[in-house]
Amino acid sequence: MHVSDLALTDFRSYPEVVLAIPAGITAFVGPNGQGKTNLVESIGYLGAFSSHRVSSDAPLVRQGCERAVIRARVQRGDRPSVVELELNAGRANKARVDRAPVPRIRDAAGIVRSVVFAPEDLALVKGDPDVRRRFLDDLLVQLTPRLASVRSDYDRVLKQRTTLLKSAGAVRGGRRAVSAAAEEESGGGTSAGGARSAALRTLDVWDAQLAATGSQLIAARVDLVRRLRPHLASAYEQVSSAQGELAVTYRASVTQARPDDAPDALDSPSAAADAEEELLRPDVVEARLLEAMSRLRPKELERGVSLVGPHRDDADLVLGGMPVKGYASHGESWSVALAMRLASFELLRGDDWGGGDPVLILDDVFAELDGRRRARLAALVAPAEQVLLTSAVAEDVPAELDGARFDVMAGEVTRVR
Amino acid sequence: MSTAYEGAVADLIAELGQLPGVGPKGAQRIAFHVLASDTADVARLAEALIQVKARVRFCVVCGNVAEAEKCRICVDERRNDTQICVVEEPRDVVAIERTREFRGRYHVLGGAINPINGIGPDELRIRELMTRLADGTVTEVIIATDPNVEGEATASYLSRLLGSMGLAVTRLASGLPVGGDLEYADEITLGRAFEGRVTMRA
Ligand SMILES: [Zn+2]
Numbered sequence: 001m002h003v004s005d006l007a008l009t010d011f012r013s014y015p016e017v018v019l020a021i022p023a024g025i026t027a028f029v030g031p032n033g034q035g036k037t038n039l040v041e042s043i044g045y046l047g048a049f050s051s052h053r054v055s056s057d058a059p060l061v062r063q064g065c066e067r068a069v070i071r072a073r074v075q076r077g078d079r080p081s082v083v084e085l086e087l088n089a090g091r092a093n094k095a096r097v098d099r100a101p102v103p104r105i106r107d108a109a110g111i112v113r114s115v116v117f118a119p120e121d122l123a124l125v126k127g128d129p130d131v132r133r134r135f136l137d138d139l140l141v142q143l144t145p146r147l148a149s150v151r152s153d154y155d156r157v158l159k160q161r162t163t164l165l166k167s168a169g170a171v172r173g174g175r176r177a178v179s180a181a182a183e184e185e186s187g188g189g190t191s192a193g194g195a196r197s198a199a200l201r202t203l204d205v206w207d208a209q210l211a212a213t214g215s216q217l218i219a220a221r222v223d224l225v226r227r228l229r230p231h232l233a234s235a236y237e238q239v240s241s242a243q244g245e246l247a248v249t250y251r252a253s254v255t256q257a258r259p260d261d262a263p264d265a266l267d268s269p270s271a272a273a274d275a276e277e278e279l280l281r282p283d284v285v286e287a288r289l290l291e292a293m294s295r296l297r298p299k300e301l302e303r304g305v306s307l308v309g310p311h312r313d314d315a316d317l318v319l320g321g322m323p324v325k326g327y328a329s330h331g332e333s334w335s336v337a338l339a340m341r342l343a344s345f346e347l348l349r350g351d352d353w354g355g356g357d358p359v360l361i362l363d364d365v366f367a368e369l370d371g372r373r374r375a376r377l378a379a380l381v382a383p384a385e386q387v388l389l390t391s392a393v394a395e396d397v398p399a400e401l402d403g404a405r406f407d408v409m410a411g412e413v414t415r416v417r
Numbered sequence: 418m419s420t421a422y423e424g425a426v427a428d429l430i431a432e433l434g435q436l437p438g439v440g441p442k443g444a445q446r447i448a449f450h451v452l453a454s455d456t457a458d459v460a461r462l463a464e465a466l467i468q469v470k471a472r473v474r475f476c477v478v479c480g481n482v483a484e485a486e487k488c489r490i491c492v493d494e495r496r497n498d499t500q501i502c503v504v505e506e507p508r509d510v511v512a513i514e515r516t517r518e519f520r521g522r523y524h525v526l527g528g529a530i531n532p533i534n535g536i537g538p539d540e541l542r543i544r545e546l547m548t549r550l551a552d553g554t555v556t557e558v559i560i561a562t563d564p565n566v567e568g569e570a571t572a573s574y575l576s577r578l579l580g581s582m583g584l585a586v587t588r589l590a591s592g593l594p595v596g597g598d599l600e601y602a603d604e605i606t607l608g609r610a611f612e613g614r615v616t617m618r619a
Pocket residue numbers: 476477478479480481487488489490491
């Protein structure tokens with residue numbers, strides 16, 4: 001698929017901009033801070049329903065305006081369609097497909113698919129687990145838009161449960177949670193005891209909610225990791241000249257948090273494979289989460305945190321048997337980050353959504369790479385149906401990616417080639 | 418934004434900005450609409466606001482809005498006493514009444530369990546519900562809290578609480594827009610959800 005026309009209203013720095021974009025390769029060139037990234041960010045948003053640069057929508061709405069609008073004409077095979085997203089400051093966003101409002105915003109998802117490469121991608125390898133969780137979840141939502149509500153429900157449940165743990169811990173007043181819970185059961189009560197008992201009575205309900213939504217999210221992520229695995233290995237092979245296979249495994253906090261006497265799940269490769277198999281079953285994961293929360297309850301009350309669930313999980317990247325984080329060089333880390341994006345691209349084009357290639361966005365990424373990786377990446381992405389790239393200077397655009405060009409200066413976008 | 422205006426206009430914009438669904442620009446637009454309106458029209462609006470607080474109160478039985486001690490539904494003798502539908506807000510009663518699917522009584526909780534907002538079971542009208550159920554007249558409790566995380570938590574809390582009382586506890590069938598408010602569901606969808614309600618496991 002490709003985006004043939006893009007119109008932005010009050011998006012970021014743009015009061016109004018309308019562009020016709022060709023299929024194939026297009027470069028947006030201009031010094032930093034002139035608005036080139038904002039253009040590709042808007043197309044990335046139509047794919048992921050979130051920005052690759054900020055986690056909230058507020059910065060996307062031009063200062064002093066109530067809403068930003070992204071409108072795109074999309075060519076999928078021979079079927080053109082128009083997607084329109086209205087981002088409202090402080091209110092629910094709205095979407096239209098072919099000018100008709102859709103009941104739920106996610107009904108507009110899945111029309112555009114995109115993969116964004118950005119300088120921040122190095123954090124996929126070197127950053128904290130939350131970066132990799134977000135990578136998995138963003139990809140999941142593009143593949144299965146239905147999961148967007150599972151993801152947001154889980155975030156909400158987690159926030160509610162953690163707040164409850166904190167407040168129940170606070171009224172405990174320094175006593176050990178275990179004895180407080182025992183006292184609660186024997187019916188002892190002061191006014192602080194009353195507040196505590198109300199909190200504890202609802203904790204079971206939130207445990208159940210966390211297990212129900214969390215297990216769906218974990219099972220979906222594990223399934224994704226399994227589908228991603230072969231693409232990741234081959235993408236790494238193509239982008240790097242180093243020896244060794246790139247592997248990924250899902251590390252679930254619910255597995256790590258098992259009782260001390262349980263056999264270590266990752267002791268042998270076959271045990272690890274069995275453990276992964278089990279994580280694919282939401283019912284099994286749900287039961288495990290419930291068991292872990294009931295066992296960890298005193299500790300959770302004491303610390304005021306939710307200790308198990310998808311929010312504590314990670315994707316472990318292993319290169320030739322060694323963990324990438326901490327062992328790989330800067331250049332190797334970049335190869336792994338690029339492989340993760342390329343594998344996403346392969347996965348998104350390969351399933352049966354019927355739209356062909358996702359839009360490939362390379363936001364200012366070539367300046368970060370050495371000559372060899374630059375050339376390999378350029379050669380790998382060049383055949384995609386549509387490649388949109390940004391660069392501060394035209395010289396940073398590899399020769400393989402010669403195509404249409406827009407100059408972007410002070411919010412003015414001019415096609416020069 | 419209202420800092421750009423002075424005195425009475427600034428006060429009005431600030432007050433309007435407190436209303437749900439009204440942003441700073443909206444507040445400004447309404448304020449200037451009021452300024453441009455006839456004095457009589459503005460007086461009618463002001464009077465309506467004052468009267469609604471003076472006359473309307475909450476039904477002592479079910480918590481719905483009422484103009485007397487009890488609401489219209491609680492005093493209606495044709496309603497079925499064996500079913501109680503539990504909702505979060507009075508506006509949900511209106512939404513369900515529109516479907517004409519339900520002829521029993523209501524119980525308005527006054528919200529949903531929401532730790533972030535400091536709302537637990539004791540802040541909701543759950544004790545009042547238990548009192549109403551005590552004499553055994555009610556045989557089915559239909560839980561119609563909102564189809565979002567807080568509504569689900571409230572429903573599951575109630576079903577655990579009521580499970581041991583020998584009542585049928587049912588929940589509206591899925592199919593309602595997820596994450597939304599009950600009041601936004603259209604009549605047909607809500608009516609279907611009512612008809613297809615399912616027994617909750619305690
Ligand atoms: Zn009443």
